[in-house]
Amino acid sequence: MLKMHNTPAGRVFDVFNTIILGLIGIVTVLPFLYIVAGSFATEAELTRRSFFIFPETFSLEAYKYIFSTDTFIRSLMVSIGVTSVGTLICLFCTFSMAYPLSRKHLMGRNLFINLVVFSMLFSGGMIPTYLVVKSLGLLDSYWSLILPLAINPFNLIIVKTFFQNIPIELEEAAKMDGATEFGIFWRIMLPLSKPVLATFALFYAVAIWNDFFSALLYISDGTKWPVQVLLQQIIILSQSMTNDAASMGANFVEPPDQSLKLAVVVIATLPILIVYPFLQKHFAKGMMLGSVKG
Numbered sequence: 001m002l003k004m005h006n007t008p009a010g011r012v013f014d015v016f017n018t019i020i021l022g023l024i025g026i027v028t029v030l031p032f033l034y035i036v037a038g039s040f041a042t043e044a045e046l047t048r049r050s051f052f053i054f055p056e057t058f059s060l061e062a063y064k065y066i067f068s069t070d071t072f073i074r075s076l077m078v079s080i081g082v083t084s085v086g087t088l089i090c091l092f093c094t095f096s097m098a099y100p101l102s103r104k105h106l107m108g109r110n111l112f113i114n115l116v117v118f119s120m121l122f123s124g125g126m127i128p129t130y131l132v133v134k135s136l137g138l139l140d141s142y143w144s145l146i147l148p149l150a151i152n153p154f155n156l157i158i159v160k161t162f163f164q165n166i167p168i169e170l171e172e173a174a175k176m177d178g179a180t181e182f183g184i185f186w187r188i189m190l191p192l193s194k195p196v197l198a199t200f201a202l203f204y205a206v207a208i209w210n211d212f213f214s215a216l217l218y219i220s221d222g223t224k225w226p227v228q229v230l231l232q233q234i235i236i237l238s239q240s241m242t243n244d245a246a247s248m249g250a251n252f253v254e255p256p257d258q259s260l261k262l263a264v265v266v267i268a269t270l271p272i273l274i275v276y277p278f279l280q281k282h283f284a285k286g287m288m289l290g291s292v293k294g
Contacts (some may be wrong), residue, residue: 032269039063039263046258062263066234074223075230078142080271082226083208086146090204091197093150094159099185101156102163113160120153126217133218144218145226149208155200162196163189206272231264 033053038046039062041055066072100106101113124132129148138144166189174184190197212228219225225233 035262035265039259039266041259043258059259062259065260066231066263066267069230069234071223071225071230072227075225075227078224079209079226079228082142082145083205083271085142086149086208087201087205089146090150090152090208091201094152094156094200095190095193095197096185097151098156098159099163099189102160116153116156120157130217139218140221140224141218142224145208145211145214148214149204149211152204152207155203159193159196159200162193166192202276205275209272210268228268231268235261235264 030053034051037053037055040058040060041052042057042059042061045052045056101109101116103109106112123129133139133144133148138147170188171184174188179187210228212226212232215224215226215229219229
């Protein structure tokens with residue numbers, strides 16, 4: 001029997017499918033290309049041209065303005081540190097809780113699972129969460145940016161389902177060889193779950209990196225701000241300076257308002273874009289392994 005793509009109708013379908021997916025890909029990439037090009041363009045060009053991929057005049061004014069702040073590098077290091085440590089803690093908490101919940105002999109298993117599902121549907125809200133963080137003495141601490149996000153219930157359920165799909169015979173064979181529960185988890189379950197680890201490492205890293213609201217709530221010390229909050233403050237400051245430009249005199253240099261906003265998007269997105277290719281090969285596989293019950 002001929003395969004579908006070897007028939008005339010199959011080849012037409014393949015060509016049509018490739019064209020459609022290519023167009024969708026182009027439409028998806030074009031906005032980001034415009035953001036990158038606009039961040040290197042002048043304010044006059046951004047005002048004159050509604051869309052472009054290559055700027056007529058290459059300008060670094062927006063990036064110079066951002067990097068002119070002494071605190072930018074420190075905030076960038078804060079974000080990298082919080083994201084790295086936070087991702088490790090989130091993975092540790094999620095996987096170390098998901099594995100016991102995947103074992104049917106765990107006492108009180110159904111109660112804990114129901115509590116996890118309940119937390120997916122209902123949350124305490126902003127004010128109770130703030131009071132909990134305050135009562136734990138985490139205000140103005142980097143831990144306030146990590147611990148409230150330590151376990152995502154949805155991710156926990158998917159990882160639990162993945163562990164349940166691993167053949168029980170592996171665990172039984174390991175126990176016959178004298179392995180402890182921790183040894184089974186560390187030497188068997190974690191090596192088998194590398195695609196899932198990579199997938200949820202990306203999920204947690206993106207969530208922590210993009211989270212600026214927690215820092216606004218819990219961090220009042222400007223020296224501890226992550227880069228997302230600092231970039232927001234830079235935009236607010238530049239807009240304020242632009243609005244007051246007329247009263248500042250002829251020698252006042254107006255900050256690059258529009259290109260600055262685009263440069264902020266590029267800087268905030270670039271680290272995740274750099275990390276993603278290294279995890280891409282595990283991404284789809286990890287989601288399927290944890291979401292399909294066999």
